[in-house]
Amino acid sequence: MSEILGHFESYGGRFVPEALIGALDELEEAHNLALVDPEFQRELKHLHLTYTGRPSILTEVKRFAVHAGGAQILLKREDLNHTGSHKINNVLGQALLTKRMGKKRIIAETGAGQHGVAAATAAALFGLECVIYMGEEDTKRQSLNVARMKLLGAEVIPVSAGSRTLKDAINEAMRDWVTNVDTTHYLLGTVAGPHPFPTMVRDFQKIIGEEAREQVLELTSRLPDAVLACIGGGSNAIGIFHAFIPDKQVRLIGLEAGGDGIETGRHAATITGGSVGVLHGTRSYVLQDENGQTVESHSISAGLDYPGVGPEHAYLHDIGRAEYRAITDDQAMAAFALLSKTEGIIPAIESAHALAGAINVGKELGPDAILLINLSGRGDKDVQTAATYFGIEL
Amino acid sequence: MATSLEALFIKTRSENRAALIAYIPAGFPSQQGCKNAISALARAGVDAVEIGFPYSDPVMDGPTIQAAANISLQGGTGAAEVFSTLNFANQAGLPAVVMTYWNPIERYGVDRFAQEIARNGGSGVVTPDLTIEESDGWKLATQAAGINSIYVVAPSTTDDRLARVTQRCSGFVYAASLMGVTGTRTTISSGAQSLVDRIRKTTSLPIAVGLGVSTREQVRDVAGFADGVIVGSAFIKILLQARDEEAGLESLSALAQDLVAGVRQGR
Numbered sequence: 001m002s003e004i005l006g007h008f009e010s011y012g013g014r015f016v017p018e019a020l021i022g023a024l025d026e027l028e029e030a031h032n033l034a035l036v037d038p039e040f041q042r043e044l045k046h047l048h049l050t051y052t053g054r055p056s057i058l059t060e061v062k063r064f065a066v067h068a069g070g071a072q073i074l075l076k077r078e079d080l081n082h083t084g085s086h087k088i089n090n091v092l093g094q095a096l097l098t099k100r101m102g103k104k105r106i107i108a109e110t111g112a113g114q115h116g117v118a119a120a121t122a123a124a125l126f127g128l129e130c131v132i133y134m135g136e137e138d139t140k141r142q143s144l145n146v147a148r149m150k151l152l153g154a155e156v157i158p159v160s161a162g163s164r165t166l167k168d169a170i171n172e173a174m175r176d177w178v179t180n181v182d183t184t185h186y187l188l189g190t191v192a193g194p195h196p197f198p199t200m201v202r203d204f205q206k207i208i209g210e211e212a213r214e215q216v217l218e219l220t221s222r223l224p225d226a227v228l229a230c231i232g233g234g235s236n237a238i239g240i241f242h243a244f245i246p247d248k249q250v251r252l253i254g255l256e257a258g259g260d261g262i263e264t265g266r267h268a269a270t271i272t273g274g275s276v277g278v279l280h281g282t283r284s285y286v287l288q289d290e291n292g293q294t295v296e297s298h299s300i301s302a303g304l305d306y307p308g309v310g311p312e313h314a315y316l317h318d319i320g321r322a323e324y325r326a327i328t329d330d331q332a333m334a335a336f337a338l339l340s341k342t343e344g345i346i347p348a349i350e351s352a353h354a355l356a357g358a359i360n361v362g363k364e365l366g367p368d369a370i371l372l373i374n375l376s377g378r379g380d381k382d383v384q385t386a387a388t389y390f391g392i393e394l
Numbered sequence: 395m396a397t398s399l400e401a402l403f404i405k406t407r408s409e410n411r412a413a414l415i416a417y418i419p420a421g422f423p424s425q426q427g428c429k430n431a432i433s434a435l436a437r438a439g440v441d442a443v444e445i446g447f448p449y450s451d452p453v454m455d456g457p458t459i460q461a462a463a464n465i466s467l468q469g470g471t472g473a474a475e476v477f478s479t480l481n482f483a484n485q486a487g488l489p490a491v492v493m494t495y496w497n498p499i500e501r502y503g504v505d506r507f508a509q510e511i512a513r514n515g516g517s518g519v520v521t522p523d524l525t526i527e528e529s530d531g532w533k534l535a536t537q538a539a540g541i542n543s544i545y546v547v548a549p550s551t552t553d554d555r556l557a558r559v560t561q562r563c564s565g566f567v568y569a570a571s572l573m574g575v576t577g578t579r580t581t582i583s584s585g586a587q588s589l590v591d592r593i594r595k596t597t598s599l600p601i602a603v604g605l606g607v608s609t610r611e612q613v614r615d616v617a618g619f620a621d622g623v624i625v626g627s628a629f630i631k632i633l634l635q636a637r638d639e640e641a642g643l644e645s646l647s648a649l650a651q652d653l654v655a656g657v658r659q660g661r
């Protein structure tokens with residue numbers, strides 16, 4: 001496969017106003033230079049060691065595994081990172097690039113608020129001005145994270161256009177970027193968007209899989225049978241998948257948000273239930289109607305509530321290297337409760353989709369299987385949503 | 395064979411003036427309302443229309459055009475309505491192009507879309523988010539259909555890239571007057587003229603300036619250095635704010651007449 005011009009075969013590329021080409025070229029060049037610059041790598045590594053809390057640990061969850069066919073289940077604990085999710089890996093990388101490009105202002109979109117919190121955190125750390133775009137609907141269901149971003153000194157702008165969720169926050173961030181591109185870096189939070197974002201964000205997230213592959217080998221003396229992760233835009237999934245792509249015997253399984261069920265049309269399972277199209281500057285799978293209008297997605301999880309998906313996942317799907325399945329809201333919430341009660345770990349609702357997938361895959365593969373799951377985030381931000389779902393009075 | 399758009403620029407060049415091009419989304423304020431607006435624009439002496447294909451995620455558009463696109467989408471506008479509006483403009487004697495984000499074209503089928511534009515008398519298509527790197531299939535499709543492919547360039551576009559983009563253009567080159575989204579502005583940035591000057595060094599195609607142009611004075615100023623002036627949000631604002639469609643059409647005609655005069659005062 002060639003990554004020339006940011007393509008994954010027919011996927012990826014750049015579908016953006018000409019006004020952004022200069023900034024995308026500049027970013028691509030800064031990233032390419034950083035990849036081979038030992039000083040950049042040293043700086044990022046130091047930040048991960050002393051600020052993020054990397055390497056993140058691996059936790060075996062035996063009591064949970066009883067409900068998953070008795071397979072050996074290992075969680076890659078990205079929830080223990082500073083700010084509570086994998087998003088910080090990408091944010092610190094891009095914040096360092098922002099500094100190198102001499103830009104003083106970052107903007108970002110956020111759904112669950114985890115990327116927004118991570119971006120606001122990096123802005124505070126590096127002394128950058130920070131504006132976060134967040135769908136109005138998401139500011140309500142993730143109000144705790146809105147407060148966190150504000151405490152960190154960021155300005156949070158609720159977006160009331162369209163479906164008032166992540167997709168519209170991205171639109172608004174792109175409009176800001178077109179207008180302020182000279183001074184501003186758009187710190188995109190996932191492996192979607194125009195080139196170089198899908199490749200660059202993957203490069204900053206692939207540390208998850210690199211660490212986990214060594215950790216699993218050390219612990220079990222073999223590779224896992226399957227690696228599972230939830231899919232919003234796809235960054236935590238590509239992050240844990242990437243190191244395993246050459247290991248053909250390892251199944252890579254992405255869990256999409258099935259919402260109320262694919263058959264209801266109310267879901268965010270872009271690969272399972274969508275078709276090929278262009279959204280937010282990249283060609284991939286999209287939820288769209290016959291006129292190419294984006295269809296609103298639905299998920300209990302704000303971080304997965306996105307009608308697009310990163311182009312590399314579209315490619316991995318088409319060549320059969322990775323599989324994608326849908327998990328409904330109810331399945332995810334059952335797994336959320338199960339992990340909380342059996343292991344004392346409250347996962348993000350996003351990550352609970354991967355856990356629900358593991359319950360099924362564990363039963364399919366049986367007790368000899370080893371499953372590696374990316375626990376992409378912790379559930380503090382979801383307490384309100386979960387309490388409402390389970391009828392707990394606050 | 396020259397498209398009607400190409401013929402228009404030959405004519406306006408011979409008259410030593412710029413052309414006035416009006417933008418309106420198909421299906422806005424309603425299917426018939428849009429056609430009535432096009433008739434009014436034609437009667438007022440506007441030279442050409444750009445018909446917008448409303449899209450759910452218009453990242454190049456400010457609040458005014460977003461609002462119009464929403465109304466149009468709620469009214470059920472799709473490809474069929476866009477082509478019907480194009481056909482209407484052609485019947486009204488106005489050179490007409492469609493402006494659309496890329497995904498609706500890809501969804502409809504690249505070749506089929508270009509053929510439908512031609513079949514409905516359209517001169518071409520403006521594609522604000524199609525980069526030249528992704529445009530090979532579109533180039534073939536538009537050539538086969540005999541229509542113009544119009545790309546948008548920006549003040550940030552480097553000279554080297556300008557040359558490559560304008561080489562892919564036909565009909566005219568769309569110069570974005572500023573770094574930003576569509577919407578009315580109180581002043582036209584000085585960057586517009588220097589962008590037009592830089593484009594001229596790469597091509598002999600007509601150059602039309604759009605984004606933020608809304609008043610007679612602005613139209614006059616831009617007409618001094620460009621071959622075409624594109625006005626969108628100013629017309630749409632009038633229709634959005636109007637008490638009813640009839641009142642909207644009256645104000646629309648008044649503004650159009652004013653701008654038609656402005657475009658003739660540039661040189």
Ligand SMILES: Cc1ncc(COP(=O)(O)O)c(C=O)c1O
Pocket residue numbers: 085086111112113114115189190191230231232233234235236237302303304348350351376377378
């Ligand atoms: C904890 C967590 N996991 C997963 C996601 C989904 O994003 P991605 O698919 O890019 O990893 C999010 C997004 O907000 C998140 O907060």
